[in-house]
Ligand code: BDR
């Protein structure tokens with residue numbers, strides 16, 4: 001099996017927090033092809049402490065309480081998190097969540113998420129794939145702290161940006177992960193590591209509908225019923241937060257599960273080499289990721305990533321719905 005570490009900001013069940021990280025974790029833990037070494041938690045959808053608790057409750061629910069869960073960066077490298085939280089807080093109180101908060105599990109082991117990443121990659125050079133589905137802060141710290149990390153990691157598979165057009169969720173140009181910590185993403189893109197990027201242009205094509213949730217609920221097992229309830233609550237939230245997006249009346253995106261799934265089956269997406277950079281100066285364009293695939297007059301620089309430019313939506317949905325909630 002492929003050794004992976006999932007670097008994540010899971011909020012599954014927390015009011016007003018994207019459920020997709022949790023679903024990506026559940027998909028990974030249902031997949032024989034993967035040896036999940038641990039979950040490293042980063043500030044993002046929720047603060048890193050909440051994310052750590054969410055991850056631990058999730059691994060408990062999935063029968064994997066021994067899986068290492070490591071608390072990581074509690075804020076972006078340079079940027080202030082408060083205005084980002086304020087965007088969410090403005091809409092959160094409207095919708096009750098399905099959180100089981102209150103059941104906090106206490107402190108994690110003393111090792112920082114970035115040190116766990118460094119240690120695992122050093123112990124298994126060339127073998128560990130890091131699937132980064134939150135802001136890139138932990139990965140950037142690992143790259144910066146250990147000069148051999150970028151060379152020894154097998155691949156960094158990123159949920160960030162967009163390769164074929166604007167990534168409109170936090171702003172018109174910025175997907176959440178790039179927007180929250182653009183400097184961290186910049187460090188990752190300049191690191192020389194093997195990078196595969198799946199952007200919001202692809203992940204926004206894969207949706208989980210209220211009908212899918214009902215299908216999960218009908219399975220009757222506790223985990224599937226809980227996921228179905230969380231899905232309905234998240235779709236309710238999105239309907240309020242994005243009244244101009246009709247797709248959110250009945251569905252939410254499966255951003256992070258698609259990114260995890262390309263580690264299981266690379267052919268779920270079509271790929272192209274690109275020179276990928278991120279905007280760091282402009283406030284208007286904060287979080288903009290520019291993937292030069294050689295289509296413009298300006299020549300591309302040396303390629304530093306492969307980027308997903310198309311997705312087999314049907315094949316992904318089939319894989320996801322078959323596996324979610326099962327255990328390997
Ligand atoms: C990314 O931001 C979060 O909302 C999702 O979990 C995903 O990782 C999409 O921009």
Ligand code: CA
Pocket residue numbers: 008009020021044045133134256
């Ligand atoms: Ca995420």
